[in-house]
Amino acid sequence: MQTAAVPGYQLYDVGAPLSLAAATRQPHPGGRIQLIEDSANGAASTEPYALWDSQLGIECKPATAADGMMRCLPTNLYGASPGYYTDAGCTQSVTAVGVLGPVCATYSLPYVADYNAGGPGPRIFHAMKVTGMTHQGGPSSCQAQPNVDMYVETGAEVPASTFALVTQATDP
Numbered sequence: 001m002q003t004a005a006v007p008g009y010q011l012y013d014v015g016a017p018l019s020l021a022a023a024t025r026q027p028h029p030g031g032r033i034q035l036i037e038d039s040a041n042g043a044a045s046t047e048p049y050a051l052w053d054s055q056l057g058i059e060c061k062p063a064t065a066a067d068g069m070m071r072c073l074p075t076n077l078y079g080a081s082p083g084y085y086t087d088a089g090c091t092q093s094v095t096a097v098g099v100l101g102p103v104c105a106t107y108s109l110p111y112v113a114d115y116n117a118g119g120p121g122p123r124i125f126h127a128m129k130v131t132g133m134t135h136q137g138g139p140s141s142c143q144a145q146p147n148v149d150m151y152v153e154t155g156a157e158v159p160a161s162t163f164a165l166v167t168q169a170t171d172p
């Protein structure tokens with residue numbers, strides 16, 4: 001197919017496919033909190049901001065927890081979305097809505113956070129994935145929300161002490 005480039009732009013042909021080395025991402029063995037190592041083609045490096053909590057089996061990062069201490073909190077921590085409900089009367093609230101779409105139905109989201117608790121850090125809750133239609137509004141004006149059919153509800157609050165304490169250190 002022939003075409004002309006718009007003035008100031010260039011056209012390029014697609015070359016042969018590249019063969020890329022397989023990459024792996026895994027915790028580097030150690031104590032409870034482990035560095036996450038990426039490796040490919042014989043080279044390896046650790047991720048600067050992602051850690052692995054081997055006791056909880058989650059990826060985490062240092063952040064201030066609800067108790068004011070620096071802890072390794074889950075990286076996939078979604079905040080609350082107030083104003084959403086599970087029922088057509090808008091009486092059964094949901095904590096986080098639209099976090100996952102139907103395409104991502106197998107993705108695990110073990111925790112959600114409440115950043116509005118007024119503490120130094122978020123209160124963290126166990127999450128439970130639920131399918132179904134969500135609703136928004138109030139009891140007299142409740143409306144179904146199309147295309148938002150995956151959401152999570154919170155279970156019990158997870159005590160801040162569940163998450164490992166971390167301290168910042170600089171390599172000499």
